[in-house]
Amino acid sequence: MTSPILTASALGLTRNESGRRFPHAEDAAALEELRNEVTEVLTGGSWDQPWQVYDLEEMGVVEVDHLVERGLMTPMFADRTGEGRGFAVYGDGEASLEINGEDHLRLLGYRPGGQLTTLWSLLSRLDDRLETVLSYAFDPKWGYLTARPHRAGSGMRAYATLHLPALTLTGRLPETALELAGKGLGLTPLWGGSGGIIQVSNPGPQGKPESEILQQIGDIARGIVEKERSVRKMLLRENPVQSRDQIGRALGLLQQAWSMPFHESVNLISAVQVGMDMGLVEAPGLESESTFGLMSRLQPAHVVVDYMDGRVGCLESPEIDEHRARVLRELFAGAAVVP
Numbered sequence: 001m002t003s004p005i006l007t008a009s010a011l012g013l014t015r016n017e018s019g020r021r022f023p024h025a026e027d028a029a030a031l032e033e034l035r036n037e038v039t040e041v042l043t044g045g046s047w048d049q050p051w052q053v054y055d056l057e058e059m060g061v062v063e064v065d066h067l068v069e070r071g072l073m074t075p076m077f078a079d080r081t082g083e084g085r086g087f088a089v090y091g092d093g094e095a096s097l098e099i100n101g102e103d104h105l106r107l108l109g110y111r112p113g114g115q116l117t118t119l120w121s122l123l124s125r126l127d128d129r130l131e132t133v134l135s136y137a138f139d140p141k142w143g144y145l146t147a148r149p150h151r152a153g154s155g156m157r158a159y160a161t162l163h164l165p166a167l168t169l170t171g172r173l174p175e176t177a178l179e180l181a182g183k184g185l186g187l188t189p190l191w192g193g194s195g196g197i198i199q200v201s202n203p204g205p206q207g208k209p210e211s212e213i214l215q216q217i218g219d220i221a222r223g224i225v226e227k228e229r230s231v232r233k234m235l236l237r238e239n240p241v242q243s244r245d246q247i248g249r250a251l252g253l254l255q256q257a258w259s260m261p262f263h264e265s266v267n268l269i270s271a272v273q274v275g276m277d278m279g280l281v282e283a284p285g286l287e288s289e290s291t292f293g294l295m296s297r298l299q300p301a302h303v304v305v306d307y308m309d310g311r312v313g314c315l316e317s318p319e320i321d322e323h324r325a326r327v328l329r330e331l332f333a334g335a336a337v338v339p
Contacts, residue, residue, distance in 0.1 A: 004113050005225045007197070007292035008161040010071055011119040013107040013127055014146050015155060018135040022147040023084070023100045031084025031100045038099050041133045042088050049091035056085055062310060065301035071110035072096040095126060103147050105130070112290055114221065116158055116214045124210075143207065153207040158214060160221040163291060165196030165270045166231035167224075173198065176224065185220060195266030195295055200224070236278055247275035247337065254332045259318065260325035266295045269328075272335070283335035294331075298324050 016022060023031060042051040056064075067073040072089055077098045086099030098106040107126055109119040137145040144155035151157070167173050177187040180200065190197040200221055202213055236243050250271035253260075273291045275281035297306060300315040307323050 005163050005228050006114045006160060006221050007163050007290070008071075008110065008112050008159075009114055009116045009119055010108070010110045010159040010161070011116060011123055012074075012109075012157040012159075013123050013155055014103045014144065014151060014157070015105040015107075015127070015130070015134075016137040016145055016147070017104050018137040020104065020137075023082075023102065023104065024147065026084075028083035031082075034104060035084050035086040035099050038097075038105065038130075038134070039086055039088070041130065042097070045129070045133070047090075047129070049094065051088045051090055051097075053086070053088045056087055062301050062304050062315065065299075065315060066305050067096075069296060069299040069301050072108060073098065074101070074106070074108070077101040077106070090126065095122060097126075105134075112293060114160070114218065116160070116218060120210060120214055154210050154213060156210050156213055157201060157203070158217045159199050159201045160217050161190065161197060161199050161292065162221060162224055162228070163196055163270065163273070164198050164224065164228050165274055166235055167228050168193065168196040168198070169235070170231055172227075172231065176227070180220065183216070183220070185217070191263065191266060194263040195270040197266070197270075197292065197295070232274060232278065236280075243278075244275075244280060244337070247271050247280055251275070251281060251332065251335055251337060254328045255335070257325045257328070259321045260328060261321055262298055262300060262324065265298050265324060265328060269295055269298075272332070275337070280338055281335060282338055283332065285334060286331065289331075298327070303327070 017034060020026060020030060020034065039053055042053060064073070064078050067087075067089075068075055068078050070093060072093060073087065073096065077085075077087075080101055084100040088097045088099075090096060093110075095107060095109045098108070107123050109123050111119055139145060143153035146152050146155055164173065167176065173187065180187050184202065186201050186203045188199045188201065190199055200217060202217060208216075250268040254265075254268050254272065269291065272281055272283070276283055276286075296302065300320050303320050303324050304310055304315070307327060308319070
């Protein structure tokens, strides 16, 4: 597996149309009018790639959860109900657009590794194209207006996703979180902290220019990466037997288990990935595999869609754990601990 500790980047841009009330205060007819207006722009305009517009009323739980797991739809939007909501995906998943969620529009983008600048370039182009047709609510003093006042300004939310098992294991994350809070940034565990996957983001006031937000998130992420590398080396140096034992046990379970819950699977993959990173595990065929990408593909809706042909409608089915275990046995069959 490839081992960038900075595993993924995500970006969100929030916009509202001038002259309309925010979705929570607007009537259904006006929300449907806006959705239809935006949908017409997406399907009728000249874009570099086509938009796929989804009918949310026709979507099942698995399809919605699959979009959430891919980072194309926010959990908050997926849980919302009511008239006038719309959703579309750009190209093969390069970006997506939520319509009438908490705000009128939210553009989303996701990329593996540290690609915030690339994401900003894409979302900025899409945003500019939408703004040629829609009139955004913008104030010279406060910037882009949003349903949550503290998000006004750039309307940008940037995320850097990091794989930090060593900092998690040694209990050093609270100290890092406190340090980031003083800089207006947040540190949030993904998947409840399983696998040591942590997100850094800018949840606070967004009066800074977009370039400054991206620079700050990038600089902070690189600093955390160095801390994680240092602690990994320290753990192996001070606890060599315990470290090797934990990594070996994790690999054994991945190779032999016949039922594997999601949270257990990402914890085991996390341990083996550290072993590969430190030269303790050889895994032919997995060197180019993204650790976070593999973890993401093992989420319940991904397993149903990618490995079970979508035939299981309940995401709590024990069959999902069985299929996940089979996939892992095949992936890690050739891996071995270095003597």
